[in-house]
Amino acid sequence: MKTRVLGKSLPRFDAPGKVTGTLVYAADFSLPGMLVGKVFRSTEAHARLAHLDTTRANGLPGVRGIITAADVPDVRYGGAVKDETVLARDRVRYVGQPIAAVAATTLEAAEAALAAIVATYEPLTPVFDVETATAPDAPLLHPDWRTYTAMPILHREGNVCNRARIVAGDVERGFAEADRIFEHRFRTAMVHQGYTEPRAAVAQWDSAGTVTVWSNTQLPFEIQNTLAEILAIAPSKIRVVVPGIGGGFGGKLRVGVEHVAALLAKRAGRPVKVLTTAEEELTAAYPRQATIVELKTGVTRDGRITAKHGRIWFDTGAFAGSGPGVASVATLVLAGPYRIPNLDLEGHAVYTNKTNCGSFRAPSGPQSNFAVESQMDIIADALGLDPLDFRLKNIVREGDEGPTGQVLNAVGLEECLVKAADAIGWNDRRPGRWRGKGLACGRWTTTGGSSGVYVKINTDGTIALNTGAAEIGTAALTGAAQVLAEELSVDLEDINVVSADTFSTPFDFGAQGSRTAFAVGNACRAAAVDLTRQLYALAAPHLGVEPEACALRDKHVVADGKSLSLAELARLSQATGGGLIAHGTFIAPPTPYDTKRVESHAYPAFHSPSFHAHAAEVSVDPETGEITVENYVVAQDVGFAMNPTYIEGQIEGGVAQGLGQALSEEIVYDGGRVRNPNLTDYKMPTTLDVPRVQTILVQHPSLVGPYGAKGVGEPPNIEPPATVANAIAAATGVRITSLPITAEKVALALRDVTARSAES
Amino acid sequence: MSRIALALTINGQRHDVLTEAHRTLLDVLRADLGLTGTKENCLEGECGVCTVLLDGMAVDSCLLLAAQCQGREIVTIEGVSSRGGDDVLARAFIDCGAVQCGYCIPGMIISATAFLDEHPSPSEAEVREALAGNLCRCTGYQKIVDAVLAAGRTSGTETRGDAR
Incomplete structure (x- = not known):
């Protein structure tokens, strides 16, 4: 395809502001007279809040307002389950839960006020893991769970806030057909998104009772609606504006600091800014859930999978958060990208006395994939099959069904697997002592939801693109702008983007789920179709032709050897009408699936699925267990590469983040308290930990995405844990079944092997 | 809280600042001088988003008291990008x-x-x-x-x- 701008590695439109430090992020945003907001948090994991005394704090210098549960609307809010309150009312459920909040003139005054607030607790029995929480006699975190408003499809019971299920075929029959049955258990740890900009919000009320919130949220319209519930005012009284965002990765989807800022600003009558600390991030944010996964898989002697029974338990923390939905998505991932006729897959989201977990880039993906793809290698080894051959024998291909019966198309999985394996040098899987290679594969969704854009042609011939989506760093809006520029025959520099303001930009489902470039790009196409029609109708009489004879060429409407520029037409339109403007919209069409196969399922099909394979080579120090990732390859089916450089960037970054989860990252809880709430002890990869990633872009065009594009952002975060686990097993002969795979775990496992061989 | 008068040289310009002795260079850059190109995150010298040049050396401005920087040459991203x-x-x-x-x-x-x-x-x-x-x-x-x-x-x- 010959293109003008699309498919080219053009620089993102927001880069100059970012490299010069002039782009204003939410954390940088300030207003005259702005106060500092800070949150007073629970020190107990599970307790009755017997008494709360803010009297002394209120009298301290610089304090301009304190709020407790008594001062805010008595509202429960939340996603799938409305089980959360802004401030704890009579019970606290995790260490770090907000109880009160203070607005003061300085940070020091706010911190002094927090120190002067006195909370008295009466301890309740805490529950720190899903095994205890799901035991028959477990203490209930939410004794009133039945009274909560929740998505009607959820299956809730006590501490379980959803159990989603997929049943296909007959697993018992499938196991009967199997020659071998393999059962394994895996565990993964709680990990944080690790965005470099803390969550931040500034709120200001005006005399008309409208509150404006500048926030680094990924979902301004969701925040607008949630704030409407929490503040008990109409959404039209709430304006959410998103300045620059320093990374999100799913951690900035839900209301986090916006409500506190808005409530404090109202109380104090002044603008208030709330900015989280690293400690607050690691103790009271929305991290990825720790999980336990149990898999039972039946295979024939020649390596055909006949049945899979899989169960995953998500430790969702004190509130449901994203848990019910994530538990649903997980069941699709547990099937693996394989043709398995008999499936029984369950995802459970379970309350415990820990911080409320949320969504993190490909929610449920890495945990489920780690279990599935680790077990694939275990089975291949046991059957004496090459792990690549075993996968190729079972993977889904064009026209196959997904686990819930959706028909798969544009399936580039085989190409991904073969190319990744070739690039890593798969024919030499154990190239040396303590050196080995592993691979893993998967599929992921391109999340649906609607997007709208307003597009206007300015009188200087430039284009204004007005979108409700926020640019969180992925360059998705650069991709969408490239689509628009292509369709209107202009350059990327001609597009000016205004984004993410609930009062002025059209609705967008938000920067989540690998959907932004896909959905906003399609909305841009729709707007361009409308604008092109307007341009032709306007130009035709002046060119002396019928509109059908017109064409767009290099910023001009041309016909019959004559032309008018977009700038001239925009001026003409303003003189004779209302200017050239279009509202383009897009909503992903529903993906048909077999409703009989799912129970209590919030996400029953993967829309425009992407396919991917990762391969790694690692070396292991047998004395210390230290792991070095020597080489890493990703082959990802992106459908169509709108901007190859930034797609590579997504893949390189997703791998780095995935390697963190695989090898070093864990929020360590001990008796309800986080032991490592700082960036010294919460170990994210640095320049010295991440290898170069070789990216191979595979392009099997999707039927729905702009020019065939598929969602790109989340997938590269899914396979790294399984990939390195398999490479470590190849290098050492030791299989680690829990994340993170630390040097300590590997060294201890190797010592066990040595001890056992000495005994025998 | 008592304040001290500081003369700071930032991006080649002299800035006279009246501030509390305990405040960091990062605080003064962002809050007092509006130089928000220097970012704020962990406040414990782990993440590096607040890095500035102090006499040509890259340092974490969250770990420096503003008072330590008198008489020294401070360069922020705003200074680099105009250099x-x-x-x-x-x-x-x-x-x-x-x-x-x-x-x-x-x-x-x-x-x-x-x-x-x-x-x-x-x-x-x-x-x-x-x-x-x-x-x-x-x-x-x-x-x-x-x-x-x-x-x-x-x-x-x-x-x-x-x-x-």
Whole structure:
């Protein structure tokens, strides 16, 4: 395809502001007279809040307002389950839960006020893991769970806030057909998104009772609606504006600091800014859930999978958060990208006395994939099959069904697997002592939801693109702008983007789920179709032709050897009408699936699925267990590469983040308290930990995405844990079944092997 | 709380600041002087988003008291990006696709500026060592390292065998 701008590695439109430090992020945003907001948090994991005394704090210098549960609307809010309150009312459920909040003139005054607030607790029995929480006699975190408003499809019971299920075929029959049955258990740890900009919000009320919130949220319209519930005012009284965002990765989807800022600003009558600390991030944010996964898989002697029974338990923390939905998505991932006729897959989201977990880039993906793809290698080894051959024998291909019966198309999985394996040098899987290679594969969704854009042609011939989506760093809006520029025959520099303001930009489902470039790009196409029609109708009489004879060429409407520029037409339109403007919209069409196969399922099909394979080579120090990732390859089916450089960037970054989860990252809880709430002890990869990633872009065009594009952002975060686990097993002969795979775990496992061989 | 008068030299300009003795350079840059190109995150010297040049050395401004910086030369991203020739680095970050969310980028560019001043034509391993104190969660560092290598090649006096 010959293109003008699309498919080219053009620089993102927001880069100059970012490299010069002039782009204003939410954390940088300030207003005259702005106060500092800070949150007073629970020190107990599970307790009755017997008494709360803010009297002394209120009298301290610089304090301009304190709020407790008594001062805010008595509202429960939340996603799938409305089980959360802004401030704890009579019970606290995790260490770090907000109880009160203070607005003061300085940070020091706010911190002094927090120190002067006195909370008295009466301890309740805490529950720190899903095994205890799901035991028959477990203490209930939410004794009133039945009274909560929740998505009607959820299956809730006590501490379980959803159990989603997929049943296909007959697993018992499938196991009967199997020659071998393999059962394994895996565990993964709680990990944080690790965005470099803390969550931040500034709120200001005006005399008309409208509150404006500048926030680094990924979902301004969701925040607008949630704030409407929490503040008990109409959404039209709430304006959410998103300045620059320093990374999100799913951690900035839900209301986090916006409500506190808005409530404090109202109380104090002044603008208030709330900015989280690293400690607050690691103790009271929305991290990825720790999980336990149990898999039972039946295979024939020649390596055909006949049945899979899989169960995953998500430790969702004190509130449901994203848990019910994530538990649903997980069941699709547990099937693996394989043709398995008999499936029984369950995802459970379970309350415990820990911080409320949320969504993190490909929610449920890495945990489920780690279990599935680790077990694939275990089975291949046991059957004496090459792990690549075993996968190729079972993977889904064009026209196959997904686990819930959706028909798969544009399936580039085989190409991904073969190319990744070739690039890593798969024919030499154990190239040396303590050196080995592993691979893993998967599929992921391109999340649906609607997007709208307003597009206007300015009188200087430039284009204004007005979108409700926020640019969180992925360059998705650069991709969408490239689509628009292509369709209107202009350059990327001609597009000016205004984004993410609930009062002025059209609705967008938000920067989540690998959907932004896909959905906003399609909305841009729709707007361009409308604008092109307007341009032709306007130009035709002046060119002396019928509109059908017109064409767009290099910023001009041309016909019959004559032309008018977009700038001239925009001026003409303003003189004779209302200017050239279009509202383009897009909503992903529903993906048909077999409703009989799912129970209590919030996400029953993967829309425009992407396919991917990762391969790694690692070396292991047998004395210390230290792991070095020597080489890493990703082959990802992106459908169509709108901007190859930034797609590579997504893949390189997703791998780095995935390697963190695989090898070093864990929020360590001990008796309800986080032991490592700082960036010294919460170990994210640095320049010295991440290898170069070789990216191979595979392009099997999707039927729905702009020019065939598929969602790109989340997938590269899914396979790294399984990939390195398999490479470590190849290098050492030791299989680690829990994340993170630390040097300590590997060294201890190797010592066990040595001890056992000495005994025998 | 009593305040002290400080004379700070930032990006070649003198700034007279009246502030409490305990406040960090980062606080003063962002809150008092509006120089928000220097970013704020962990406040414990782990993430590097607040990196500035102090007498040519890359330092975490969250760990420095503003009062320690009197009589010394402070350069922030706002100063680097207006320093003419040093735009080579900013340009390289854009051209290599090294910018995603961008929040770590000012600190990265400052660290790289100090590093390239000392090592005009570095190897990849040296670049990685130099940037190890700057966390980035978006890019996986690859294109950032490429940008610093490219800037080194562009502005350096000698070219060295490519370490990639």
